[in-house]
Amino acid sequence: MDKHFNEVGKARPKIDGKGLVTGRPAYTDDLACGDALVVKIIRSPHAHARIVSVDMSDAQKVSGFVLALSSKDVKRIPFTRAGQGHPEPSPHDKFILDEYVRYVGDEVAIVAAIDEESAAEAARLVKVEYEVLDAVLDFEEAMDNPTVIHPEPEIHDMFPIGFEPKRNIAAAYAMEIGDVEKVLEASEVRIKASYHTQAQAHVALEPHTAYTYLDLHGRLNVITSTQNPFHTRRLLGQALDMPLRNIRIQKPRIGGGFGAKQHLHVEPYAALVTLKTGKPAKVVLSRKEVFEATFSRHQMRIDVGIGATRDGHIRAIDMHVLSNTGAYGEHALTVFMVGGSKTLPLYNKVEAVRFGGQIVYTNKVPAGAYRGYGAIQGNFALESAIDELAAKLGMDPVELRKKNMIAEGQTSEVFKIMGEGGEGVEMIVESCKLDYCVKRGCRLIDWLPSRLAYEVAPGRIRAKGMAIAMQGSGIPLIDMGSANLELQDDGFFKLHMGATDLGTGSDTILAQIAAEELGVDSDDIIVYASDTDHTPYDVGAYASSTTYVSGNAVIRAAQNMKKELCAAAAAKFSVDTDQVEFDGKELRTKDGSRTITLKELSFDVLYHDGLNMKTINASGSFSGEKSPPPYMAGFVEVEIDVETGKVDVLDYVAVVDCGTPINPQLARIQVEGGLLQGIGMALYEDVQYTENGHLRTNNLMHYKIPSREDVKKLTVEFAESYEPSGPFGAKSVGEIGIDTPLAAIANAIYNATGARIRELPLTPPKVLAAIREAAQS
Amino acid sequence: MTITLTVNGQEKVHMITPGAMLVDVLRSAGYTEVKKGCDTGSCGVCTVLLDGLPILSCSYLAAKADGHEITTIRGLEKEAAEFSEFLVGEGADQCGFCSPGLALTVMAMKKELKAPSDEEIKHYLAGNLCRCSGYEGQLRAIKKYLEACRG
Numbered sequence: 061m062d063k064h065f066n067e068v069g070k071a072r073p074k075i076d077g078k079g080l081v082t083g084r085p086a087y088t089d090d091l092a093c094g095d096a097l098v099v100k101i102i103r104s105p106h107a108h109a110r111i112v113s114v115d116m117s118d119a120q121k122v123s124g125f126v127l128a129l130s131s132k133d134v135k136r137i138p139f140t141r142a143g144q145g146h147p148e149p150s151p152h153d154k155f156i157l158d159e160y161v162r163y164v165g166d167e168v169a170i171v172a173a174i175d176e177e178s179a180a181e182a183a184r185l186v187k188v189e190y191e192v193l194d195a196v197l198d199f200e201e202a203m204d205n206p207t208v209i210h211p212e213p214e215i216h217d218m219f220p221i222g223f224e225p226k227r228n229i230a231a232a233y234a235m236e237i238g239d240v241e242k243v244l245e246a247s248e249v250r251i252k253a254s255y256h257t258q259a260q261a262h263v264a265l266e267p268h269t270a271y272t273y274l275d276l277h278g279r280l281n282v283i284t285s286t287q288n289p290f291h292t293r294r295l296l297g298q299a300l301d302m303p304l305r306n307i308r309i310q311k312p313r314i315g316g317g318f319g320a321k322q323h324l325h326v327e328p329y330a331a332l333v334t335l336k337t338g339k340p341a342k343v344v345l346s347r348k349e350v351f352e353a354t355f356s357r358h359q360m361r362i363d364v365g366i367g368a369t370r371d372g373h374i375r376a377i378d379m380h381v382l383s384n385t386g387a388y389g390e391h392a393l394t395v396f397m398v399g400g401s402k403t404l405p406l407y408n409k410v411e412a413v414r415f416g417g418q419i420v421y422t423n424k425v426p427a428g429a430y431r432g433y434g435a436i437q438g439n440f441a442l443e444s445a446i447d448e449l450a451a452k453l454g455m456d457p458v459e460l461r462k463k464n465m466i467a468e469g470q471t472s473e474v475f476k477i478m479g480e481g482g483e484g485v486e487m488i489v490e491s492c493k494l495d496y497c498v499k500r501g502c503r504l505i506d507w508l509p510s511r512l513a514y515e516v517a518p519g520r521i522r523a524k525g526m527a528i529a530m531q532g533s534g535i536p537l538i539d540m541g542s543a544n545l546e547l548q549d550d551g552f553f554k555l556h557m558g559a560t561d562l563g564t565g566s567d568t569i570l571a572q573i574a575a576e577e578l579g580v581d582s583d584d585i586i587v588y589a590s591d592t593d594h595t596p597y598d599v600g601a602y603a604s605s606t607t608y609v610s611g612n613a614v615i616r617a618a619q620n621m622k623k624e625l626c627a628a629a630a631a632k633f634s635v636d637t638d639q640v641e642f643d644g645k646e647l648r649t650k651d652g653s654r655t656i657t658l659k660e661l662s663f664d665v666l667y668h669d670g671l672n673m674k675t676i677n678a679s680g681s682f683s684g685e686k687s688p689p690p691y692m693a694g695f696v697e698v699e700i701d702v703e704t705g706k707v708d709v710l711d712y713v714a715v716v717d718c719g720t721p722i723n724p725q726l727a728r729i730q731v732e733g734g735l736l737q738g739i740g741m742a743l744y745e746d747v748q749y750t751e752n753g754h755l756r757t758n759n760l761m762h763y764k765i766p767s768r769e770d771v772k773k774l775t776v777e778f779a780e781s782y783e784p785s786g787p788f789g790a791k792s793v794g795e796i797g798i799d800t801p802l803a804a805i806a807n808a809i810y811n812a813t814g815a816r817i818r819e820l821p822l823t824p825p826k827v828l829a830a831i832r833e834a835a836q837s
Numbered sequence: 838m839t840i841t842l843t844v845n846g847q848e849k850v851h852m853i854t855p856g857a858m859l860v861d862v863l864r865s866a867g868y869t870e871v872k873k874g875c876d877t878g879s880c881g882v883c884t885v886l887l888d889g890l891p892i893l894s895c896s897y898l899a900a901k902a903d904g905h906e907i908t909t910i911r912g913l914e915k916e917a918a919e920f921s922e923f924l925v926g927e928g929a930d931q932c933g934f935c936s937p938g939l940a941l942t943v944m945a946m947k948k949e950l951k952a953p954s955d956e957e958i959k960h961y962l963a964g965n966l967c968r969c970s971g972y973e974g975q976l977r978a979i980k981k982y983l984e985a986c987r988g
Contacts, residue, residue, distance in 0.1 A: 077925030080933025081940055082917040083870025083910040090869035176861065177854055263968050265874045265882055265934040315872070315934030316968050347875045563932025563969055725928030725974075732971030733931065760879035760966070768959045768972040 067576040068788045071725035074565040075587065076313065086313035088285045089344050092271035096340040097126055098176050099333050100183035102169040103353055104161035107195035107423035107753030108209070111159050111188060114169050118185040124178030127337055128186065130169040131157040134332065138215045139299040141324040142390035142428060143291035143600060145538040147218035149481030151230055151389040153210055156299055156328045161190075162209055162387035163423050164754050165352035172333040172341055195423035197753050199359060199384035202228045202420035209387065209421040221393045221481065228421045230389030233397060237473050238412025240365075243376035247367025251449045255364065255441035256819040257802070259384070259747035260357040260740075261757070262430055263765050266315020267350045270326040272333070273340035280307050280331055285314045287321045287562050288600025293592050299328050300335070311590035317562035318737070319429035322602050323390065325354045351758040355428030356747050358395050358419075359384040362441035372455050374407050374464045379438070381417035386426035392419040394480040395427070398434030401484060402689070403442045405472030406530055407464045413474065423753055429602060431737060432798040435531055440820065443527035443803030448816065456509035457807065458502060461528055468492040480603070485536045487686040491791065493779035494528060497693035497715040501526065504713045504775055505695035512811040519703045522710070525808025526695045529799035532687035533783075533792040534605030540683040541610035542596035543617040545574065547625070547676040549666045551659035552584040555617075558598025559610035560590045564794060565726040566606045572722055573611045573787050577618035579644025580658075596679060604690070604792030607722060609682055611787035616680025624676045628665055629656055631672065688783045690718040690791045694735075694800030698808045705828030707809060709739055709801075710772045716796060717779040720789035724778070727793045731776045734797025740766045741798075742805040746821050840903035844868060845912030851899070859885070859894035859902050863909065870911050870937050874966075881965035884938035885909050891945045893964070910937035916944055923982040929974030935967045943979055947986060955980070 080086060102114075114130040138152040157167055168188055173179035194207040202209075210225040217223040222232030244250060270284040280302070286292045289309040297304040314321060326343040333341035345354070365378035381399055385392040400415035432439075450457040466472060468489060475487040501507070505524055513523035543557040555574050561567040567587045575582040589595055598610055626640040629647035633640065633654040640647055648655040656664075665674055695713040700706070714731050721727035744764050748756040757763035782789035802820060810816050815830035839850050844863065853862050860883045863871045871894055874882035878896035885894045886908035910917050917940050924930045924940075939962065946953065946961045953961065958979055959972075967975060 071926075071928065073922075073925035074928065074930055076933065077930040078918060078921040081910075081921035081924055081930055081936040082914055083937040085869045087872075087934065089864075089873075094865075176865075265880060265932065265966065265968055266872070267874065313933060315874075316932040318968070344873075347877065563934075565928065565931070723928070725926075729928045729931060729970050729974045732973050733969045734971075736971040737968070759877050760875045761877055765966060765968060766972075767963050767966060768976070769963045771959075771972045774971055774973045 065576055065788065067572040067582050068722050069720060069724065072568055072572055072582055072723055074726065075568045075571065080313065087266055087315055088269040088271050088283050088312055089342065091283055091312055092342045093340055096271060096342040097172040097174060097333055097337065098179040099170055099172045099329050099341050099343045100179045101167050101329055102183055102186050102188065104164055104166040104168055106161060106190055106192050107164050107197065108193040109161050109190040110193060111161065111168060112191050113189045115187040118187065119171055119182040122173065122178050122182040122185065124174040125182045126174060127172040127333055128169060129157065129332060131159050135301055137299060137301055139295060140390055141295065143288040143295065143322040144394065145535065145599065146294065149221060149394050150391055151215060151217045151223050153215040154388050163425055165425060166387060170329050170332065195753050196228065197423060197749065199420055199422045200361065200382065202422050203418060209423060229418050230385045230421055231393035231396065231419045233393060234416030235477050236414040237477065240376050240378045240412040240414040243412040244365055244367040244378060247375050248370045249368045249449065249452055251366040251445050251452060253364055253445055253448060253818055255362045255444060257360045257437040257440055258820050259359045259427065260430060260745050261351055261747055261763055262318045262320035264316030264318055264320050267345040267347060268321065268326045268354055269344045270330045271340065271342040272330040274334060274338055280334060282307065282327055282331060283310045283312055284327050285321055286311050287317045287560050287602055289560060289590050289592050290558060290597055291600055292324060292327060295324050296327055296331060300331060308593045311560055314562045317601065318431045319433065319602065320354060321562065322429045323355060347760060348758050351763060352425060352755050355390065356425050357430040358427035358437065360437045362437060364441050364445040366445055366449050368449055372453050372460050372463050374410055376412040377404060377407060377410055378414045383417065383419040384422055384424065384427060385419050386422055386424040388426040389419065389421065390426055390428045395429065395434040397478055397480055399438035401474060401478035402435035402531055403438035404474045406466055406528060408466045408470055408472035409464055424749065425747065425755060431734065431795050433795065436799050436802065439527065439529050439799045440802035444806050444818065447807040447810065457526060458498060458507060462498060465494055465528060466492060467495060480535050485686055491688060491717065491719055491781045491783040492691055493717040493781045494691040494693065496779045497691060497717055498528065500777060501693040501695045501713050501715045505697060505711065507695065516699065519701060521700045521702060521812040522697060523700065523808045523812030524695065524697050525804045525811055526693065527800040527803035527807065529692045529694065529796060530689040531604050531792060531796045531799065532689050533608035533786065534684050534687055535603050536684040536687045539599040539603065539605055539609055540681060541598040541613040542679060542681040543610065543614040544596055544677060544679045545617045545621045547662050549662050551662045552586060554588065555585050556588050556595045557610060557614065558590060558595045559606050560601040562601050564730060565723060566601065569607055569722045569726060570610060570614050573614045574618050576788060577615050578621060604794045607790050608786055608792050609684060611790060612682035613680045615787050616682060617678050620678035620680055624678050625661065628676055629661060632656060686785060688785060688791050690716065690793060690796045692716045692796045692800060694804045696801065696804040696808050698805060700809060700812050700827065702813065702831055705824035705831065707743060707805065707822060707827060708772065709805065711775060712739065712801065713775045714797060715777050715779060716793065717781045718793040718796065719781050719783035719786050719791035721778050721793065722788065722790050727778065728776050730793045731797035732774050734795065735774055735801060736766050736771060738798040738801030742802045742820065742822055744821050744823055838900065840900060842902060843906045845909060853899045855900060857899045859897045859899045862899040863894060868909050870909050872934055872937060874934065881942065882935050882938045884941050884965065886941055886945060891942050910941050913944055920982050923978040927974040927978040929970045929978050931969030935965060939965045939975065947983065
């Protein structure tokens with residue numbers, strides 16, 4: 061293990077940080093030209109309806125009105141908005157504009173006008189007549205409901221995913237290793253419980269925005285706040301029936317994503333207006349629209365069965381999931397499968413394991429990718445159930461986990477059987493410091509099994525709880541990243557990559573990786589990323605993939621660049637390439653007789669070498685053959701007011717094994733940010749509807765995310781770990797932080813009060829009711 | 838109608854519709870450093886200083902600002918650059934969308950509060966939401982910045 065890094069492991073400042081703090085124009089709407097047409101989307105006020113007529117006549121009278129389009133003006137092509145690999149594991153069940161609307165907020169028509177005011181006025185004057193249809197709002201009643209949400213004949217899946225729209229099933233899945241029923245039956249101790257996780261809203265602070273124009277070649281240029289420009293190009297081409305060569309996607313700075321911007325929500329509408337008018341156009345969603353008409357996390361019911369021996373050896377795990385995908389099936393199957401594939405391998409000593417269920421359509425805001433992506437839902441259920449088992453066994457929950465959890469050098473059959481949308485890959489876990497994470501977490505939170513709860517004042521109980529978690533690092537054999545390096549005069553490098561920095565600092569981290577491999581300073585790496593015309597292919601920022609997948613691509617590009625540099629110097633020295641060494645500053649023959657600085661070489665090859673002058677460039681691509689999981693142990697100390705049911709998180713301790721943190725400061729913030737989103741989901745974030753399917757939580761006054769006054773203390777540490785397949789030992793860190801708070805806090809509440817709450821969020825009324833119920837029984 | 842705003846020291850007449858919010862007037866006049874995040878005065882990314890005090894420009898009628906002095910983060914470029922060293926030093930500048938609003942509020946707090954405690958800092962900045970950082974890194978940065986300003 062090489063620990064002598066120059067750039068890796070250093071807290072290099074984020075390269076765009078200063079510009080963003082000082083307010084330089086950076087985001088999509090900052091870059092849109094002043095005369096871009098403003099596009100407004102007319103949205104359904106009904107959860108389920110057929111559009112009888114759209115009357116644009118009054119709208120057309122508005123001064124400044126330019127264009128209005130309804131489903132009759134748009135080609136009818138089913139597509140998916142989910143930014144995923146190809147072929148898409150999501151059903152093609154969405155039309156840019158359709159005759160039917162399937163949730164409150166679904167797109168009905170669009171108008172474009174010369175400015176904000178006239179566009180808003182025109183949108184207000186579009187008259188739509190609806191035939192209101194019965195809606196399916198309760199996901200537990202969706203399957204085989206008389207109301208079919210997707211009866212349209214053209215929709216289809218791209219490969220078998222269990223798609224049965226006539227039954228309101230977007231996807232289904234089942235797997236079994238061993239005979240679960242038999243092993244459960246034979247187990248001395250059994251747990252069986254049902255857990256509910258709610259929909260959660262991403263609340264990236266920049267609302268979804270796209271700006272489109274035709275360049276002088278007549279090509280469609282799309283500047284958009286996206287996490288995956290290349291998927292966006294492909295899906296947009298599909299939806300608009302355009303050859304991909306005519307589309308260019310550029311990602312400027314993006315104001316947060318968390319999975320929210322892994323999808324096409326705005327691009328098609330701006331693009332339609334630009335294509336029809338030839339003029340620049342933009343769509344900037346309001347916050348209300350972001351809530352009502354983008355995506356949320358999949359709501360799930362997870363039934364868990366566990367069988368164990370009396371001394372705490374877990375023999376079987378059974379997980380059955382019902383997932384609510386809302387009106388469209390985006391990420392339906394993949395999020396669902398991650399619920400098992402990124403939780404079940406934690407307990408890899410089982411004799412039998414089963415995972416399955418359905419993902420159903422309802423007339424609610426569609427669900428999509430959101431940080432944690434199924435793993436967080438599965439983790440809440442499994443890690444709550446493990447504590448329930450510990451209670452039944454009378455065992456310390458930490459001891460129970462230590463006895464059963466995965467360790468370095470081990471594997472799980474689940475890895476091979478379950479991937480994301482299909483089979484997985486076999487994988488030996490070469491880096492896993494979960495044992496250290498648990499031990500260190502116990503010390504930091506001062507875990508004493510006999511004293512997990514105590515009263516600090518009358519009616520105020522302090523208590524501790526914990527959970528462990530795993531994620532992945534990219535999707536093996538499906539997702540790929542690439543990078544190009546080019547030597548510039550004066551001896552610096554251009555690094556062009558398709559990887560998409562959504563605020564995490566990946567541009568900085570990938571520059572550090574390139575600099576480390578080349579042996580130069582990261583200041584000598586100029587990054588240009590995320591432009592489908594100018595950067596090589598990359599799947600984009602999701603599935604915790606950027607550092608691992610794109611980082612490995614950068615290393616390969618840098619290795620190839622070193623070879624090219626040595627070859628260029630060798631030609632100069634008239635020796636074989638393998639006789640030349642490069643130390644980041646100088647190229648020299650192994651015998652030391654000839655040397656040239658990188659700077660001199662860069663000028664020579666571009667200015668001085670006559671017929672031998674050339675651009676030195678190198679590229680690298682990477683797709684993983686495995687997805688090494690990062691691990692985390694999360695410990696929480698809460699204070700519960702038993703009179704009101706209010707729960708305050710006093711400290712959250714996260715000990716994380718993400719391999720080598722390439723940039724420790726940025727890695728730490730990733731964990732802290734993830735923790736707080738998890739704490740928000742655990743305690744109060746909740747997407748709520750009225751009885752007729754209107755979103756009650758459609759603004760930031762009703763949908764509460766944590767403020768800085770809600771944070772008492774977050775304690776984050778990293779385990780010393782090195783993943784051999786990762787760039788300089790790195791695994792991912794983007795998602796792992798969000799997974800444990802749900803179960804850890806629920807477990808702490810149980811430890812404090814004896815009340816087991818299986819339905820999120822853990823709001824004061826629910827906690828209070830559970831405390832009262834526990835006191836009675 | 839027309840209003841006169843002095844933005845970052847520069848006085849200019851703006852044509853506005855009577856119900857226009859200050860954030861929209863500023864953004865369409867080219868002050869894109871003022872961000873728009875929630876439309877309901879809940880997230881703080883649209884913060885500007887009005888006569889030196891922080892206000893939420895997404896829920897402030899532009900007409901009300903007539904004749905007043907507005908400061909955006911680009912009007913405090915030097916201070917913002919100094920503050921950014923601390924924020925990026927902690928890695929707490931993530932997507933950056935909340936950063937200009939946060940930086941402006943920190944500038945206002947620095948004037949208003951002497952040696953604030955952690956709780957006072959959190960309370961003063963409570964209206965500036967951030968979804969990326971978990972706030973702890975921002976707090977570390979703000980404390981170090983205030984410390985450095987005190988010398």
